[in-house]
Amino acid sequence: xxxxxxxxxxxxxxxxxxxxxxxxxxxxxxxxxxxxxxxxxxxxxxxxxxxxxxxxxxxxxxxxxxxxxxxxxxxxxxxxxxxxxxxxxxxxxxxxxxxxxxxxxxxxxxxxxxxxxxxxxxxxxxxxxxxxxxxxxxxxxxxxxxxxxxxxxxxxxxxxxxxxxxxxxxxxxxxxxxxxxxxxxxxxxxxxxxxxxxxxxxxxxxxxxxxxxxxxxxxxxxxxxxxxxxxxxxxxxxxxxxxxxxxxxxxxxxxxxxxxxxxxxxxxxxxxxxxxxxxxxxxxxxxxxxxxxxxxxxxxxxxx
Amino acid sequence: xxxxxxxxxxxxxxxxxxxxxxxxxxxxxxxxxxxxxxxxxxxxxxxxxxxxxxxxxxxxxxxxxxxxxxxxxxxxxxxxxxxxxxxxxxxxxxxxxxxxxxxxxxxxxxxxxxxxxxxxxxxxxxxxxxxxxxxxxxxxxxxxxxxxxxxxxxxxxxxxxxxxxxxxxxxxxxxxxxxxxxxxxxxxxxxxxxxxxxxxxxxxxxxxxxxxxxxxxxxxxxxxxxxxxxxxxxxxxxxxxxxxxxxxxxxxxxxxxxxxxxxxxxxxxxxxxxxxxxxxxxxxxxxxxxxxxxxxx
Numbered sequence: 001x002x003x004x005x006x007x008x009x010x011x012x013x014x015x016x017x018x019x020x021x022x023x024x025x026x027x028x029x030x031x032x033x034x035x036x037x038x039x040x041x042x043x044x045x046x047x048x049x050x051x052x053x054x055x056x057x058x059x060x061x062x063x064x065x066x067x068x069x070x071x072x073x074x075x076x077x078x079x080x081x082x083x084x085x086x087x088x089x090x091x092x093x094x095x096x097x098x099x100x101x102x103x104x105x106x107x108x109x110x111x112x113x114x115x116x117x118x119x120x121x122x123x124x125x126x127x128x129x130x131x132x133x134x135x136x137x138x139x140x141x142x143x144x145x146x147x148x149x150x151x152x153x154x155x156x157x158x159x160x161x162x163x164x165x166x167x168x169x170x171x172x173x174x175x176x177x178x179x180x181x182x183x184x185x186x187x188x189x190x191x192x193x194x195x196x197x198x199x200x201x202x203x204x205x206x207x208x209x210x211x212x213x214x215x216x217x218x219x220x221x222x223x224x225x226x227x228x229x230x231x232x233x234x235x236x237x238x239x240x241x242x243x244x245x246x247x248x249x250x251x252x253x254x255x256x257x258x259x260x261x262x263x264x265x266x267x268x269x270x271x272x273x274x275x276x277x278x279x280x281x282x283x284x285x286x287x288x289x290x291x292x293x294x295x296x297x298x299x300x301x302x303x304x
Numbered sequence: 305x306x307x308x309x310x311x312x313x314x315x316x317x318x319x320x321x322x323x324x325x326x327x328x329x330x331x332x333x334x335x336x337x338x339x340x341x342x343x344x345x346x347x348x349x350x351x352x353x354x355x356x357x358x359x360x361x362x363x364x365x366x367x368x369x370x371x372x373x374x375x376x377x378x379x380x381x382x383x384x385x386x387x388x389x390x391x392x393x394x395x396x397x398x399x400x401x402x403x404x405x406x407x408x409x410x411x412x413x414x415x416x417x418x419x420x421x422x423x424x425x426x427x428x429x430x431x432x433x434x435x436x437x438x439x440x441x442x443x444x445x446x447x448x449x450x451x452x453x454x455x456x457x458x459x460x461x462x463x464x465x466x467x468x469x470x471x472x473x474x475x476x477x478x479x480x481x482x483x484x485x486x487x488x489x490x491x492x493x494x495x496x497x498x499x500x501x502x503x504x505x506x507x508x509x510x511x512x513x514x515x516x517x518x519x520x521x522x523x524x525x526x527x528x529x530x531x532x533x534x535x536x537x538x539x540x541x542x543x544x545x546x547x548x549x550x551x552x553x554x555x556x557x558x559x560x561x562x563x564x565x566x567x568x569x570x571x572x573x574x575x576x577x578x579x580x581x582x583x584x585x586x587x588x589x590x591x592x593x594x595x596x597x598x599x600x601x
Contacts, residue, residue, distance in 0.1 A: 037407075038407070038409055042408050042409055042412060044404055045401075045404050045408055045412070045416050048401060048404075048420065049415075049416060049419045049420070051477070052420055052422065052423065052477070052481075053419065055431075055434050056434075058437075058438060058445050059430075062437070070443060071442075071443050075448040075451075116324075117325055117328070120321040120322070120325075121321060121322045121324070121326075123321055124317065124318045124319075124322045128317050128318040128321065129314055129318075130315045130317065131318075132315075132318070132319070133318060136318075136326065139326075140325075143329065145531070145534055146333065146337070147538050147586050148538070149558075149559050149562055149579050149582055149583070150337060150340050150579045150583040151332070151336035151337060151340065152563075152566065153343060153562075153566050153572050153575050153576045153579060154337075154340045154343065154576070155336050156566070156572070157343070157348075157353060157356050158331075158332075158335075158336065161353075173328075176328060177324050177325040177328040177329075178328075179325075179329070182325055207317040211321070235427070236425075236426070236428060236429075238427075238428065238429055238541050239540055239559075243563075243567055253427075254427050254428075257427075257429050257430060258432075258433070258541075261429075261432075261436065261545055262544075262545060269440075269443070272437065275430075276430035276433050276434055279426075279429070279430045280426045280430050283425055283426055283427070284426070287418075288418070291421075292414070
């Protein structure tokens, strides 16, 4: 991962340092001093990394301990007698596979919806000069930051009227086409050359055809980013699913974990840590695989 | 069939392509925002679900009641503390991380970037569950570590003086990565020539940070502050899992009041009014931040 971004920046750095050395002769051995400060900075960052990783390491280690070891008066860092009992209990005592399936189903459907619908809107805003385009984009920008808490009650009432309470559809529908996706896809599709679109139009291709055959195949990278963002966001979503889903067999993983943590399993920390590992692991895997596209696109959408 | 003109075809295609998004926007966002305003003026209870428009109109009663409600006052104060303390803490921690990463070894950059950002993408519920365990007074990692150095740690989440600060620190720990990523991108956009010129003029590292980095980062800082503020004003999951709003309502937040009033007691009209008050506060804060920090652009 590190190797891919390093070379160009590293080159600039070296040039920088040389220029530094030439321009500021007052400092003693500027290059070495700069290296020393970089070592100190790295030391601080490693310390920070320990603070960031600590809770996750503690989670994993505790998930492998027995309840007796977790509550022992003499604390232990590493599990003395590692056990998978807590993971077995996830399946035996909580209906873990069910929750895993519910979470996956909802996250996949919301992700697919966003990929199709927001790419289409993003394409229109970037490449079709239609009347009202400015107004539609204005709506997208204005709703990027609308707080969800204000829509909870009316959405609940709406879902109740539509008989969609306690259904997956009730959770999914309000989430299938978010403004973030439209904004992201518009930014990326705006970079496709206009000549390409116009040439296809001259050849008699409809926008539907251009979108499906040209724009989408050329936008696989941003589609991947959108997909990952949406999947992770939905996988981690809590409040809206909590309000809509009332039957235990409809619960998603975060609902099951939260209710276990505040309910009768509230002191079974081994079980709760195993549940946390189960929720976090898929996310970490997806994030590690795509971290570059992920962080770069945040930078892009954050600034443009 | 007559052929449509080119511009008519463009209009049709443009609206057609935007239609699914626009339908979701109208039905699940614009409609509900207006409906919430309407419901906030009614005495909407569970029984009104069968006929939402028939809920009795009570004017501003929900609002006057909310402004008199000690629970709302308590929640508003806690939420405000969360924002006033938590937002600067999170964003400045993110800024420190970003500046350190930018000035460290380039080869290690992505390791730190991923490490500091990871908590942002993990489930807040799992994070809250982990931290509740870590802050357990008897068997948690924090007090067991303090024990080693001979300090008797407090009962973090059960003590009225430490519960809210504990949750704020946890939120800053989790969210600093978000600011870091945004600010790191901003730092890369600053021209090295500016620093070069400052060094020629003999500016120290700290002076460069104060007079070049901060002003150059202003739009990006603004963005980080606004999105962190909007998130923190709606803080819900952390107290829901870690304290349930206690002890003695010291960690009760506005979003928790909306949830409890709306979905535990089904005072849906009242919950709408509280939600609107929060909505106005969020819009006002975002507006003020744009005014204060964005006026040069």
